[in-house]
Structure formats: structure tokens, C-alpha cells
Amino acid sequence: MSVISVKNLSKSFKVKQKEKGFIGSVKSIIQPNYKVIKAVNDISFQVDEGEVVAFIGPNGAGKSTTIKMLTGILYPDSGHIDVLGIDPTKARKKLAYEIGTVFGQKEQLWMHLTAYDNFKFFSAIYDIPEKEAEKRIEELSKLFDLEKFINTPVRNLSLGQRVRCEFVASLIHKPKVLFLDEPTIGLDPVVKENVRKLIKKMNKEYHTTIFLTSHDISDIEKLCKRVIIINDGTIVMDDSMSNLKYHYMDKKIIEVKLKSKINFNNVKGIKVLKEKENNSRLEINTNETNLTTILKFINPENIIDINISNIPLEEIISAIYRKE
């Protein structure tokens, strides 16, 4: 069953343009000039219940604008949105009870209040009865391991602890869909890993549908089974993670350390990515050649060390962004 349905969604922004210098400033007052930027251009997709979907793209691709339209913050110019059977443009408040949001670049907690008081605040905002709220706070505190600092003012918590509290605040009303906009931004690798585990747990325990945007490829690789890639306001790819990797299976990376240097330039199927003394990093196109041929060409006797791997997901996604 689909919980998010988007059809032919578009959104443009009018951005004021100004010529350079003082005269330009005066001119812009008398005769303002605007440029229309198409942030989202006729996109359509669906998300099913319980799915964890990555919605990714380079900066300015239209990711956040789409999330803001899905949550009712921005009004689309055209198209149709349906989130849990609700049109966000018509019933934003009603939808707010059903969804949760975590914006990695925007804190929603009250800094001077304790984590517990914050959760009580959010319970009241979502009209959760007192007893139920207490039960929910206890349950989430255990799940997110907050017991040790639940009575500490948020301003005194570490960034990782704060992010965990942000998640709890967003989950207090049991949202059916959770929108995560760069939830791990600015976190160290250990905290990032913890946050990912929590997102997985949340999806597993509560069957929450998760719609995630992130520039961190590890977030996507470790959490999502499906990826939607948006660039210049249009969807350039909507596929499963396994398919995404499979499409680029025809390329391998070989890192090799040799006894004596070999010239790999102009060898069919080999692209030299990096070369330093006897060390080389090569991209092999297996449609043009195969690994046996390459290994024979190198000569196993000449190899000190070798590593053969798939193209990193980060490079695959960058290639899609570059429309390669």
C-alpha cells in the first residue's frame, strides 16, 4: 500500500536578480528583475508502507523543496501530493499528527529545557494524554538509550545525544511516515553509525516509512533498499539499491603494486585513474576486456600486491549526477 503518492509535481521560485555595483542596486529598486528557477519539475513517484527510501541529489537539486511540499510547508505550483491519504496543501495540521520530521540542520528542541521536559512539550503539542505520554517517553528513552541524560538540559548534551533526543521528539506521536533531511550531518562516524542503527530499529519495531535525504552515501547504502535520484528538479533514477549497483557491475577497480612498471595507457578496457611509481589505480570496463586478460597482461609474477573491487557507490551516484 502506498503511503506517499506524488504526481507531476512542480515548484518554481522567483529569485531577485541584481546588476553589479551601486547603479545596479539603484536599478533593482526602480525596476526589480526576477529570474524564475524551476526547483522541482514534473516529478512523480510512490512510496510504500514500511519502505526506507533515499531521496538524493546534488545541492540545489530539489530534494528539500520536495520534502517541504510533502510536509505541507511549501505549496506546489502544480501536481498532486497524497501523504497517508491527506493532501498536505489542504490539511497541513491534520497531516502533522501523522508524520514526523528531523531536519539535520535545524534543531527543534528547547535548549534550556531538559530532554524530558522537551518530550512532555511535544506530547502536549500532539495532544497525547498524560499517561500515554509518560509511557511513550519511557519506551523511547529505552529504545534510544536516553535514561542517563533525560533530566539534563539539552544545551548541556553532546551533539550525538541531542540528535537522539531530536529523533525521540519526532517519534513521540507515533508518526506513520518520518521525513529525515540530512539527519547525520555534522556527526562523527561513531554517532552516525548509532543513528543509522536507530533508524533501522525504528523501521523494524514500528514499521515506520522513512523518506531520507542525505549527502552521506553510507547513510543510503546502510539504510535504504530504494533510491530516488533527483537532479535539476527532475527524477533521473528511481530504482532499488541492488539494481543501482548492478548497473555498474561492468566496471571494476584494480589497485596494484608492481615490481616493475607497466604502461597501461592505450590498453583496451583500461582507464588509468592514478599512477605513482609502480603503483596504479585502474578502472576496468569488463564489456571491453576481462579480468583474466588484464591479469595475464600484468603478469602475476610482477605483482607485489593487488586489490580488485567494485566501483564505490559514491562514484556511481556522482556519475549519475553528472549524467554519465
Place this chain on the structure above:
Amino acid sequence: MKKYLHIYKSELMSNLQYMLNIVFRLVNFLLLIFIFMNLWDYIYDNPNELINGYSKNQMIWYVIITEIIWGATDGRRYCRKISEDVKGGNIAYMMNKPYSYIGYSIASHLGETTIKTLISVIVGFAMGLFFLKDFPVLTLPAIVIVIISSILAVLINSLLVTFIGLISFIIEDSNPIFWLYSKMILVLGVLFPIEYFPGIFAQIMKYSPIYVTCYGPAKLFVDFSYSTTVEILLSQIIYLCIAWLMCHALYMKGVRKLNVTGG
């Protein structure tokens, strides 16, 4: 309504961290009251003399009450906050919560100013009693009416400041508009009662925000009568509804045009 009380309570709790800042901000209030005590002392030859229907003590109490109400709104900070919410896009992150932005802002703002207002009331009344050794004769129902009228005045003023802040949806900076509004209220409302102004001007002022945000509750405090009560409370209720409708209309128009780009 319960959630707005919770917003109010949370902001109140948050602001308990800034007690010292609040006390320091009262210095302005003390100075102003002190200056006006001396000014009216100088103007009135005889304390029992009436100027435009007010005795010296009534004039000083008038300024104490209007200053407390004006301070309770702390409009400059509040207007800047609304304006920054709109211009900076912060408003977008509050829109996906199940509350009204206007209700949230006012509840949070009142939570922020409550402690300051309570201290102002204590200090203002202590100064009045200490220097004037006089207190207007008020019955219990009259005291209740003055409190209700004062709360309505703060609410109307907060809504009008919210409206000015929300003008940032249309123009780049609403602070100059607030500057004009605050100077009008301060010069024409906080310092002098309407009776001090010439005929037609006084009549116009009866329909202006000055009448409902400053003059009304202060007049009831220094010169209570039930006929004035009806007139003032009725005007306040009408103003409250109009101010809310204005805010709501501007907000609804503004959010449709909201332009928030970037993560």
C-alpha cells in the same frame, strides 16, 4: 488551548535561566518612572490640582500602568523575532507542527515576558506607594476588571506587533514600520492620557490602538467607572478580533508565497 498553555509554560521555564538579564532590563523602566515622577512633580504646583481631569498622583500611576503594559509586550524584540522567522525561513519548520504559528508565537512571547512583567508590577507598585504614599481607591471587582483589561491590552498589542512582523512576507524589513508604531504608542499613549490632546485629535485616538492598548486599562486603574469599563472592554474585544483576523489573513497569504530554498 492546552497546547498553547504548554508552549507558554515551556517558554516561562526556559526564561527562568535569564533572571539576571531580566532584572538588568528593568533599569530602563525604573529610570523612566523616576523621570516622570519628577516631571509631573514640577508641572503640578499643587498635588490636588487637576490638569485635564487628572491629579498629579493619577498622572504618575497612569504612566506606571502604561509602562508596565508596554514593557509586557516588549514589542521591539518580538517584532524582530517574527520578522526573522519569516525572512530566515524558520517559520517553515514551525508550520509542520500541529499548532497555529500565530498562537505559538504569542504564547511563547508571553511566556518570555511574564517574569519581567511580574517584576515590573512589583517594582512599579512599590515605587508608586513609596513616593506617592497613595493608591487609587478600587473595589475587588474593579481590580479584576483592570487586570482583565490589562491582559487584553497586552494581547492586542502582541497581535498588532505580530501583524507588523508578518509584513516581512511582503516587504524586506518590517522594523521601520514597528519603529513608527512604537513611537506613536509611546508618545501618544504611554506618556499622556487621551484627554491631554485637542478635541478632534482625541476623538481619532479613541479609535486608534492607543485607546485599547494603553489608555483603557490605565484609565480604569486611576479613574474607575462602570460606564468607561463597558466602553473600554467592548473596544478591546472588537480590536482583539480585528487584530487576530488581520494576522490570520496576512499569515495565510504569506505562507502561500513562502520561498524557502535549501536544506
